[in-house]
Each structure stands twice: as C-alpha cells, then as structure tokens.
Amino acid sequence: MAYGSLAWSLSALLGLLLTPSLGLEPPRISFPLESPERPLPLFSQPDIKNTTTLLLSDDGSTLFVGAQDAVLSLDVSQPDVITMKTKMEWKPPPDVLHECTTKGKKETTDCPNFVRVLQPINATHLYACGTFAYNPQDTYMDTDTLTMAKVPRKYNNGRGCCPFNPYQRNTAISVDGELFTATTNDFRGKTPMVSRHLSKDGRPDVSQDTSVTLNEPTFVSSASDTSEGKVYFFFSEVGNEYSFLDEFKVARVAQVCKDDSGGERILQNRWTSFAKAELLCRPPKELPFNIIQDVFTLTPSEGYSTQDIIFYGIFTSQWSVASGQSAVCAFRLGDIKDVFAGNYKIFQNHQWSPRMDKSSNLGKCGLANASDTTLMAVKESFLASGSVRPIGSAPVLNSPDQRYSRIAALRTKAANGQDYTILFLLSESGFLHKAVLLNKDTHIIEEIQVFRQPQLVKNILLSTSKGVLYVGTSEGVTQVPVSQCSSYKSCAQCVLARDPLCGWDPASGHCASVSAIPANARQDVEHGNVMKECQGSLTAKPLLDDHYN
Numbered sequence: 417m418a419y420g421s422l423a424w425s426l427s428a429l430l431g432l433l434l435t436p437s438l439g440l441e442p443p444r445i446s447f448p449l450e451s452p453e454r455p456l457p458l459f460s461q462p463d464i465k466n467t468t469t470l471l472l473s474d475d476g477s478t479l480f481v482g483a484q485d486a487v488l489s490l491d492v493s494q495p496d497v498i499t500m501k502t503k504m505e506w507k508p509p510p511d512v513l514h515e516c517t518t519k520g521k522k523e524t525t526d527c528p529n530f531v532r533v534l535q536p537i538n539a540t541h542l543y544a545c546g547t548f549a550y551n552p553q554d555t556y557m558d559t560d561t562l563t564m565a566k567v568p569r570k571y572n573n574g575r576g577c578c579p580f581n582p583y584q585r586n587t588a589i590s591v592d593g594e595l596f597t598a599t600t601n602d603f604r605g606k607t608p609m610v611s612r613h614l615s616k617d618g619r620p621d622v623s624q625d626t627s628v629t630l631n632e633p634t635f636v637s638s639a640s641d642t643s644e645g646k647v648y649f650f651f652s653e654v655g656n657e658y659s660f661l662d663e664f665k666v667a668r669v670a671q672v673c674k675d676d677s678g679g680e681r682i683l684q685n686r687w688t689s690f691a692k693a694e695l696l697c698r699p700p701k702e703l704p705f706n707i708i709q710d711v712f713t714l715t716p717s718e719g720y721s722t723q724d725i726i727f728y729g730i731f732t733s734q735w736s737v738a739s740g741q742s743a744v745c746a747f748r749l750g751d752i753k754d755v756f757a758g759n760y761k762i763f764q765n766h767q768w769s770p771r772m773d774k775s776s777n778l779g780k781c782g783l784a785n786a787s788d789t790t791l792m793a794v795k796e797s798f799l800a801s802g803s804v805r806p807i808g809s810a811p812v813l814n815s816p817d818q819r820y821s822r823i824a825a826l827r828t829k830a831a832n833g834q835d836y837t838i839l840f841l842l843s844e845s846g847f848l849h850k851a852v853l854l855n856k857d858t859h860i861i862e863e864i865q866v867f868r869q870p871q872l873v874k875n876i877l878l879s880t881s882k883g884v885l886y887v888g889t890s891e892g893v894t895q896v897p898v899s900q901c902s903s904y905k906s907c908a909q910c911v912l913a914r915d916p917l918c919g920w921d922p923a924s925g926h927c928a929s930v931s932a933i934p935a936n937a938r939q940d941v942e943h944g945n946v947m948k949e950c951q952g953s954l955t956a957k958p959l960l961d962d963h964y965n
Contacts, residue, residue: 440815443849443863444913445903453903454864459490459498460892468888470877471534471542473559479877479886480542480559481893482531487544489562490893492884498895504562506531508549516549519603526550530582533574533597535590537614541565543595545578545588550603552578576601576611576623583872589638591647591674592616598635598649608633610649610672610690619677625686628798629763631656633668637711641749643722645674645781646689648752650711650729655694657761657768657799665734667695667708669727669752669804673781680784682791688783693755693800697731697745699814705731705743710822712878714837717827723750726807728839730820742820744813744839745806752804759801771797813851813858819844824878824885826898830916831930831937838898838916840885842866842876848887848896852916854942861915866894901927907938907950914944922952 447454459467469482477493478501485508489501508516508529516527533545537556545554552574556565579586579599586599595613600606608630611623624630631654639648648671655666673689698704709730716724727747756779761768777783777790778797786794806812822842830836838861841849846867851860867874871889878885878898885896901918904910910920910927919930919937930937938949 440813440818440858440860443860445862446847447862447864447903449865449868451865454862454900455496456864456866457496457498457895458892459500459894461500464488464503464892466530466873466890467893468873468875468890469531469534470875470886470888470893471536472877472879472886474536476879476882478559479893480534481888482534482544482546484528484530487531487534487557487562489559492882492886492895495884495897498893502562504557504564506544506546506555508551512549512551516551519550521550526582528582529553532578532582532586533588533595535588535595537590537593537595543590543614545574547578547580547582548574550580552580554578576609577613579605581605585634585636587635587638587649589640589647591640591642594674596638596640596647596672596674598633598638598651608635610670610687612672612674612676615677617675619675620685622676622678622685622687624690625683625795627795628687628690629656634707636708637713639711639713639725639727640674641722641725644753646671647674650695650708650727652707665706667697667706667729667731668692669695669747671752671756671779676781677784679786679791682788683795688786688791688794689779689781691756691760691779691798691800693752694803695729695745695747696803696805697729697743697811699743699810703733703735705733705745705811707732707734709742709820712823712825714825714827721750723748723753725749726825727752728812728823728825730823730841731811732819740815740817740819740844742815742818743811744820744823744841745811746808747804747806751807755800755802755804760797761799761801762797763799764796768799770801812853813839813841818849820849822874822876824876826878826880828916829930830941831919831933831939834941836916836941840876840878840898842874842887844870846870848876848885850898850915852914852941859914861913864896866896867891899929901929903927908946911938911940911946911949912944914941916941920950 466484467481471480479490479492481488487504491499491501517523527549529546529548531546535543537543542557554574588597598610601609609624615621633651633653635651637650654663658664670692676689678685711729714726732742760778762771820841824840837853839851848864848866850862866887867889874889883898887894899917904927907920919939921928921933
C-alpha cells in the first residue's frame with residue numbers, strides 16, 4: 417500500500433481495513449507466578465527498585481544491573497539462585513534533588529538517579545549513565561568492585577548519553593570502546609540526538625546536525641554491523657513525508673558509520689553518514705503496525721554473512737492504543753542495506769520530494785574529505801525513498817489480543833536437525849510467551865507469569881549460552897530458563913508441547929533437553945503427532961492431565 421501526498425485524515429484510513437486479524441491459538445500451557453513446575457529464581461530487596469538496565473558479563477557469571485540510585489553486580493553462576501555480589505550507591509545529593517523539585521518534578525518518582533545506560537568499555541571497566549535528578553551524569557566503574565574510576569572522569573555531564581526523563585526510552589551500544597547513543601539531550605525531552613561519545617583515534621565526538629529533523633522519536637534499540645563498520649538505531653517518529661491531516665507515526669531504522677568524523681567545513685562534528693528509512697510491518701489487506709516497541713538482533717550461525725542478520729521487532733498500531741494488539745516482523749540486514757544503497761528524498765520547502773539526481777555518496781562512509789557540494793546533498797537528503805519490507809512480506813506473528821512490549825529470539829536445531837526460531841515475548845500484563853515459528857504458522861508453547869503488576873519500565877536480556885532469559889522490572893530481576901522440559905510428565909505432554917528444545921527420551925522415560933538425549937528423541941515440532949512419536953510410551957502417563965485443561 418503506497419500512501420500518497422493527499423491530505424487525508426487518519427480516520428479515513430480505517431476504511432482500508434478489509435480483513436480482521438485471525439487470533440493465535442492460546443498457549444499450550446500456562447504457569448502462574450511461583451508455580452512449582454516452573455520455578456523462577458528472583459532477586460528482590462525492599463531497598464532496591466527499578467532494576468531494569470541489564471548487562472551480562474562475558475563469562476556469564478555476573479549480571480550487572482542499573483537500578484534506582486544504584487548499580488548492582490549479581491552472581492548468576494548458579495542455575496537456581498541469584499545473589500548480590502556488590503552494590504554501589506549512586507544518589508543525587510540534597511542540593512541537586514532540591515533543584516529538581518523546584519523545577520516541578522516529584523522527588524520520589526522523578527528525581528532519583530535512574531541508571532539508564534550500562535555498557536562495557538574495556539576489559540576492566542563499565543560505562544554508566546543515569547538521569548540523576550533530571551541532570552544526567554555518567555561515570556566509569558571497575559567491573560570487579562563497582563567503584564567509580566578516578567581516571568579519566570567521575571560524575572561527568574551525561575547529557576546526550578542518557579535522558580533527563582527516567583521514563584523516556586533511549587538506547588546505547590558500545591562498539592570497540594566507543595559509545596553510540598540515541599536519546600534526548602534537554603530537560604523537556606524535546607531535542608532528540610544520535611551521537612558518538614568516547615571517540616578514539618583522535619576523532620572528535622559527533623552528533624546530529626540540527627537540520628536533520630527527527631520528529632518526536634521514541635528510540636527502542638541499536639545494533640552494530642562490524643563487517644561494514646555501521647551502527648543501526650530503531651525508533652518510531654511522526655512521518656512528515658506523509659501529508660495526512662493527523663500525525664502519522666512511522667517505524668524507522670537509521671544508520672551511521674562507526675568511524676564518521678564529520679565534514680571539514682559543512683557538517684563539522686556532525687554525521688555525514690546518517691540516513692533513515694521506513695520499516696514496513698503490515699499484514700495483507702490490513703492497516704500497518706506503525707509503532708515499534710522493541711527489536712532483537714539475531715546473528716547468523718558461524719560461516720554465514722552478516723547480510724543474514726535478522727532483526728525481530730515488536731510493532732503496535734496507533735489506531736489500537738487501547739486494545740491488546742501487536743505483531744512481530746522480521747527484517748534482514750541485507751534488505752536494509754539495499755534500501756540505504758538506493759534512491760533518496762530531498763527536504764526542500766518544508767516537504768520531502770524525490771531527488772532527481774542519483775548521488776552515489778548518500779548513505780556512504782568515508783566522506784570526511786568530501787566536497788561542500790557532496791555534504792550539502794547529504795545534509796538535505798537523509799531519508800531513503802524505499803521502505804524496508806519484512807521477510808515474507810508479512811508479520812511472522814500477528815496477535816489481536818496480546819500487547820507485547822519486549823522481545824528476544826534464539827535459533828536452535830530440533831531433534832530431526834531442522835532449524836527453528838523461538839521467540840520470547842513479554843506482554844504488558846506480565847506474562848512471557850514462548851513461541852516457535854513454524855513453516856505455516858506460529859505456535860505458543862507456553863506462557864509464564866514473571867511479574868504481578870503492570871510495569872511502566874521493564875527489560876529482558878537473553879543469554880543463549882546459559883539458556884536463560886533475565887527479566888528486569890521495578891519488582892526485581894527474574895531468571896527464566898529458556899526451557900523446563902521436566903515439567904512435561906509424559907511422552908504425550910512432551911510431544912504436544914512442540915518445543916524444539918525438548919524431546920521424550922524413551923530410554924529414561926523422561927522429557928529432557930534434546931541436546932542431552934543421545935539418540936532417538938521423540939519430538940514433532942510441526943504437528944505434535946502423539947500417536948506416531950509415543951508408541952509404547954502412552955501407558956506411562958495419561959494422554960492429557962488437568963494442567964492442560
């Protein structure tokens with residue numbers, strides 16, 4: 417569907433809704449909070465709040481947590497318990513708190529220091545940035561002791577690295593010791609900025625040119641492509657290339673080149689490589705899901721090209737804000753690169769129009785010594801003409817009754833050697849849905865309740881090597897194993913789960929991890945055919961028990 421330049425009202429677009437979304441089947445099994453069949457280790461202390469910024473150490477034994485007025489290191493080396501290793505308090509002093517309240521902010525909910533960025537900078541130190549009573553501050557920390565480093569800096573101005581407002585979304589990623597951020601850099605949260613900080617090799621820090629307009633963006637995620645030295649940012653914003661009477665939101669991906677150092681006269685200390693494009697997530701014959709909520713980067717297996725990196729994104733619609741509706745679309749990095757290598761639009765007279773000449777420098781790296789003419793073209797033309805379409809040209813999951821907010825994904829081999837993608841989807845209501853993408857549809861394997869009350873700020877972090885998902889909320893940090901095969905007590909239950917990670921072991925008479933079964937694991941991910949897979953095992957347990965009813 418191509419939206420032209422006619423000044424339509426968004427409500428008129430509702431007439432384009434031709435086919436209602438079909439609902440997913442409910443989860444095969446549901447585990448309420450504190451279910452003995454799906455035990456979830458929880459770290460929680462009364463004096464520690466908003467444990468939502470998560471970073472796992474390289475060896476997987478320590479989880480660093482950015483919280484309210486503190487940074488924590490948690491011991492997660494044991495599978496069934498999370499314990500505190502170190503806590504570093506990082507509170508705004510009384511005079512800074514007073515200044516925050518005099519500006520109209522609430523001391524208990526707005527003015528604490530909410531740690532919003534936690535990234536590795538080198539082998540021994542972390543970088544942290546907190547809102548610090550609407551006065552962002554940043555620092556380096558020793559990874560072993562969580563003490564603030566005296567060198568090179570302490571309590572620096574974190575403006576442009578993390579937001580003033582603790583409830584405003586932001587994203588940050590470290591690449592080779594440099595920090596790339598997308599956030600707002602003013603008290604009111606109205607000035608968006610994509611920047612590079614801690615720049616190396618004598619390069620200056622670079623940031624957004626003021627003429628590059630980002631319209632009320634909500635930044636959700638970032639990723640790097642080391643093969644081409646690029647960093648990608650995912651966000652939603654008001655799409656001013658569309659001339660609707662009402663504001664029309666657009667999901668975006670933007671790129672910058674890692675080593676961009678700006679221009680010589682034009683775009684000094686500003687990106688010469690910034691470009692953005694629309695991400696199109698729309699079921700056939702339906703309105704688009706145009707607001708992106710979260711993105712997970714799934715890297716390909718060893719030996720595959722980075723072109724095959726897949727970004728799984730959760731999308732919602734501005735037309736269904738009050739309802740539980742969302743979709744998941746998958747985008748291939750190669751397709752994103754193709755759009756950025758194509759044609760661009762030019763911003764003139766307060767509107768976008770197709771660029772007539774085909775400039776070969778737009779969206780390219782290495783423009784530090786480019787001519788003024790080239791850099792003026794870059795300054796005027798940073799919106800790609802094409803839209804990035806998802807794999808298969810449709811969502812991989814379309815739910816009319818679940819509003820998902822966070823996503824993680826892993827790729828695994830089933831017992832028959834076939835590869836499957838498993839999605840972990842966190843709902844606004846506090847349930848984690850585990851879904852497997854099949855050849856023709858999507859199967860919800862299970863749902864697990866991970867928190868009680870709706871959470872304004874939350875986060876998830878997947879460790880594929882540990883087989884664990886961490887969920888951070890205001891209630892604490894919950895550790896969720898990616899599978900709990902032992903919860904299926906019979907061959908029938910095990911096969912009906914259709915979980916690529918679990919199979920029935922006829923030798924031991926247990927449902928176990930496929931990787932732990934020497935051979936002949938009974939499993940049917942596509943169809944769950946119990947009669948075929950469980951011959952000789954059906955008498956061990958009832959075909960179904962009350963847990964499924």
